Amino acid sequence: MLLIIGLILISLGLGVGFLVAFVWAARTGQFDDTDTPARRMLFDQTTSGKKNKKPNGF
Amino acid sequence: MKLIETDEDVKCFHCGDQCHLNYVQFDKKHFCCLGCQSVYQILLGSDLVDYYSLESTPGLPQSSDKLKFNYLENPEISSQVLDFASESLEKVRFFIPSIHCSSCIWLLENLHRINQGVLLSRANIGEKVVAVDYDPRILTLSDLVQLLVSIGYEPVISLDQQEAKTDHAADRALILKIAVAGFCFGNIMLLSFPDYLGLDLRIDGQLASWFKWITVALSIPVLAYCSSDYFKSAVNGLRQRYLNIDVPIALGILALAGRSYYEIVFDIGTGYLDSLAGLLFLLLIGRWFQHRTYNRLSFSRDFKSYFPLAVSKLDEGREQSVLVGQLQAGDVIMIRNSELIPADCVLLDEIAGVDYSFVNGESREIARRRGSIVFAGGRHIGLSARYQVQKPVSQSYLTQLWNHHSFREQKHDPRELMINSISKYFTVVVLLLAFSAAFYWLFIDPSRSVFVFTSVLIVACPCALAMTTPFTLxxxxxxxxxxxxxxxxxxxxxxxxxxxxxxxxxxxxxxELKGKMVLSGSLTADMANMLAALAVHSNHPVSRNVLLLLKDQFNLDPYTCVVSDFKEIPGMGISGKVNGSIIKLGNATFVGTNGSDDAGTLLSVDGKINGNFKYSMDFxxxxxxxxxxxxxxxxxxxxxxxxxxxxxxxxxxxxxxxxxxxxxxxxxxxxxxxxxxxxxxxxxxxxxxxxxxxxxxxxxxxxxxxxxxxxxxxxxxxxxxxxxxxxxxxxxxxxxCSRVIIVSGFVCSFLYNLVGLAFAVSGNLSPLIAAVLMPTSSISIVIFTTMAVKLAAVNLKLN
The missing domain is CATH 3.40.50.1000 (HAD superfamily/HAD-like)
Structure with a gap:
């Protein structure tokens, strides 16, 4: 029986962990903008400077 | 760079607009105007032409008149605009309506390659906001804005940016409440499974009581945190002596919680905590659904968001930037081309053009002479001119409107909403029902009387009722x-x-203003050619539209004409000698007649008026x-x-x-x-x-x-x-239709309530029945209302 109570507490703890993670993420504004990062990741990482002007062909 | 003479179908490399007669060629690319070309030139200089490879023609058409941002030098203003300021770092967020594609993000996040003063810039395409960190020792705020303007991203600067941020906080709070309610709901349900399945946990009493106490612990955040808004709103309503929809909800929540805690503490039953958490979870989702609005559109602007933040005041000959609100009657201010006149003024200089399109939607330049009164809201056109302020901004003709009492009253009285007028009767009926059922049971079985009373409140709690309106609307x-x-x-x-x-x-x-000119008066083909030859040299929108009109009506060949002495006076017109005749195109004063103000743009050849051009206003x-x-x-x-x-x-x-x-x-x-x-x-x-x-x-x-x-x-x-x-x-x-849908939603939920009430009044409401009945009714109402709205929209041929 003690085992079951322990397991329940562990499962609750896991749930609370994810809840806290979500609260933290929402509070730091990670859900404020879901559109821009999706577009940003498609940009080529060319550093500034004339040498890298032409991206390598695909 | 050179002006090109042909007029084939050419699209601007920058903005994709049709290139007209006087387009610009640069770097083997075509541009519709000098504005677009200069943006390209800046990007080329900073090795940022990738801008054009991410999306084709990502730019927006450039307007020829750029506003001045000198007022940002004023520390009082810049401190209101900046989010953070120190000696070596300043942070600012700009709202830029023209952000629209991936290229925009890419360019705005590469600002540091154009100017080293920019340390970091992040764009948000959904909100059309760009956040910039920069080094004020290298780059001033007004230079930064000027930089954005020069690449075609003019920010809208107003002092009520604070508003948008608080909105964010409210949104987040609601989402957090939904998350907490959902978490508690799920876990309470899991722990209630033995109940649902009718397992007898009394074999091991300790396990059963553990389960119950954990659900109690899980219900506390639901009651204390998630439902706080409903209690607050109900108390507010009661204070103002009216029963809003949150009163019966709050009553239901209290009845659910009170009854459950009572049952658990005295070990009578397992309570209805799962129903409580589920109810709040669904209610909060409904609230969130209703509150998602267009937060980037501004619905509550007053005159402060339109007028410039500051103007140049002339103080003993020196120009000084002062906040618009601090202008006093008698002050002399300097207004530049295409700046808004912030207060009712008298013109001190000889002549100025004023365009009231901002006030009345009609784009028409009116000439004003020395000593005439110019009302606030007009846009000054032409060379810089001095004006003397007649009344402080808050008392001027236009802004007086905002002091009218209708702006101070709260526009929407929540009491007038249909849901609140219904909830008044609803609450009264439910309370009556609960009391009479309790009274009835008092005679039959007094011990169950309180149970029946709370059962009625729990079942009748208008969860479905409260979902109907938010989901429909x-x-x-x-x-x-x-x-x-x-x-x-x-x-x-x-x-x-x-x-x-x-x-x-x-x-x-x-x-609507179509940007098309209409010509009154007659022109010979020769004259049209001469005028076109002159107008080609000007980049002013009027000249360009005159050219378009001429191109439509005549078979032009302007390059046979010889133009000399070309002159363009901003806000007045253009003139020049074409094939020996002096041609003037401009307002009445410029061409030298006393024509009325709304004569439009006049054409004179050798001093003789030959016709005029007007923008057509079409229905x-x-x-x-x-x-x-x-x-x-x-x-x-x-x-x-x-x-x-x-x-x-x-x-x-x-x-x-x-x-x-x-x-x-x-x-x-x-x-x-x-x-x-x-x-x-x-x-x-x-x-x-x-x-x-x-x-x-x-x-x-x-x-x-x-x-x-x-x-x-x-x-x-x-x-x-x-x-x-x-x-x-x-x-x-x-x-x-919304009314019909809401009323049918009410009828449905009333039917559900009848079923529930039958259980409740007869004293048979088990937690299992409550747990099934409450979410089912809510969810079916949600499905019914959304489907009904979509059907109605399809019927009306809306998307």
């Missing part, structure tokens, strides 16, 4: 939004359903059908600030209009609406300019009509894209 707001009518909030729909009279503003609302398409459709359900009226020269034309064209009024000042419009309201009409006003602001505010529903939703809309309840004006009858019908 929330879905409807989305449908409207997809069809380009953006509403401030869902309550507006409830108001729209009641409207009996529609009042239209004429200029800018029913008419939008489909207005006849629009009025025909609307007249079936509404009284229609039209207001105009213009003189009544179009009266007969309007009367012939739109015979269905009941009332036509001309020469209406902003105050007259407001009075007109309020008189209608005194006759018991519910008025919806459709307008566009600042001069409609009073009427929009006074009306029951004020809708701003605009061609560009991100620009220049006065405070309103909704913003309608001008292209869908013809859909207005469908919008009104859909709004009226």
């Amino acid at each position: 929330g879905t409807m707001v989305n449908v409207f939004g997809r069809n380009k009518l953006y509403l401030k909030n869902a309550q507006v729909i409830d108001k729209m359903a009641n409207i009996s009279t529609l009042v239209f503003d004429k200029t800018g609302t029913l008419t 939008r398409e489909g207005l006849g059908a629009l009025f025909r459709n609307l007249t079936k359900g509404f009284r229609l009226a039209l207001l105009s600030g213009d003189s009544d020269y179009q009266r007969t034309e309007l009367e012939n064209k739109f015979p269905l209009l009941e009332q036509l009024s001309f020469r209406q000042s902003p105050f007259d419009k407001l009075e007109f609406v309020s008189n209608l309201q005194k006759q018991g009409e519910k008025v919806m006003m459709l307008g566009d300019g600042l001069n409609d602001a009073g009427a929009l505010q006074q009306s029951d529903v004020g809708i701003a009509v605009t061609d560009q939703t991100q620009h220049f809309t006065p405070a309103s309840d909704g913003i309608l894209h001008a292209s869908v004006l013809g859909q207005l009858p469908a919008f009104m019908k859909l709004a009226r």
